[in-house]
Amino acid sequence: MYKLLLAASLSCAVIAGVLLAMGNGPAAGPALFLFFALLALAVRGFAAFRGFAYTLWIFAAVTISMFYPQYFIQVGDFQLKKLIVPLLQLIMFGMGTAMSLGDFAAVIKTPRYVIIGVLCQFTIMPTLGFALANAFAFPPEIAAGVVLIGCAPSGLASNVMSYLAKANLALSITITALATLMSPFVTPVLMQLLGGQYVQVDVWTMMWDIIKMVIIPIVAGLVFNRLARGKAKWLDEAMPLVSMVGIAFIITIITAAGRGSLLTIGPALIAAAFLHNTGGYLLGYWSARLLRMDERSCRTVALEVGMQNGGLASAIALQMGKVATVGLAPAVFGPLMNVTGSALATWWGNHPPPDTEPEARRPEEGRRETGGGVPVQRAVPDTPIP
Known part of the structure; x- marks a missing residue:
């Protein structure tokens, strides 16, 4: 099962990469989220990488907050x-x-x-x-x-x-x-x-x-x-x-709030x-x-x-x-x-x-x-x- 999850996560990564290359960034969000989420589940089956599962879940949450920040800034x-x-x-x-x-x-x-x-x-x-x-x-x-x-x-x-x-x-x-x-x-x-x-x-x-x-x-x-x-x-x-x-959740909220600055200076x-x-x-x-x-x-x-x-x-x-x-x-x-x-x-x-x-x-x-x-x-x- 874990190998299937790994294959599915890699497929999502390829789809996200293609969408980004085509300039369709907004559509790549769900694929990137699924890549990190499925990979977080997949690594639980490999002892050497199991410790990275939590960090991958954070990456999945950050991905969603970057693509859909409005849901993590305010509710009502x-x-x-x-x-x-x-x-x-x-x-x-x-x-x-x-x-x-x-x-x-x-x-x-x-x-x-x-x-x-x-x-x-x-x-x-x-x-x-x-x-x-x-x-x-x-x-x-x-x-x-x-x-x-x-x-x-x-x-x-x-x-x-x-x-x-x-x-x-x-x-x-x-x-x-x-x-x-x-x-x-x-x-x-x-x-x-x-x-x-x-x-x-x-x-x-x-x-x-x-x-x-x-x-x-x-x-x-x-x-x-x-x-x-x-x-x-x-x-x-x-x-x-x-x-x-x-x-x-704290990291997700801050990422959504600072999305504009991250897009400008994120790599640095x-x-x-x-x-x-x-x-x-x-x-x-x-x-x-x-x-x-x-x-x-x-x-x-x-x-x-x-x-x-x-x-x-x-x-x-x-x-x-x-x-x-x-x-x-x-x-x-x-x-x-x-x-x-x-x-x-x-x-x-x-x-x-x-x-x-x-x-x-x-x-x-x-x-x-x-x-x-x-x-x-x-x-x-x-x-x-x-």
């Missing part, structure tokens, strides 16, 4: 962009339910690797984003979006990729959690320093916005986890799916996002190596630095009132990092460090899977942080 009198912040808050609440105060014990016991990871996170990506925004000479608000995605903390996707890469999963979870909790105070200051020349940045307003979107939902999730531990297993099963659908923005993302992997890895971290932890830092919380950056852009411009870079960066992150994690997973112990290779404690077979790690450290 209700503007769909108003859903971005509630969706992010729901995702952050889910992150909180998967955490406990014990997850931060490693910061106190063995802080060196955690501090290195967080410092790399909040120095490499903001600086690289600023450099790329200037190098590509983007319009001011587009450039501000490139800087913004660099100033955001790492996202939950980095934890999944660390698991697949046989990296230091406990370190990944701790860096993500700490960077996320620091973001209300660090991200606005970095945006003022590096992005203030492109757009007006109100540090205190942005700080409060991030607290509302991140800290309050995470704290609520922590409290819920504390009070309902073991009593809401359905929530553990549902939240990964809710998070994936939420992120896909994709190139900048690719360099930003892969540059984060490269600089994160070698910074960790220079600081004499072990191989598994170097891989973790690379993934934490290169993979950002695009949902948070998109919500910040919305709160700034510039989701159609500042929000474009996060919308492009998100799907792209899933492609590169999956590829890098798969390659590393097939080349485990020589000192990797069997239990570190397959951390089972707290492990659960989404419907697509992608492991989502509950925030319980199960490998040591040096």
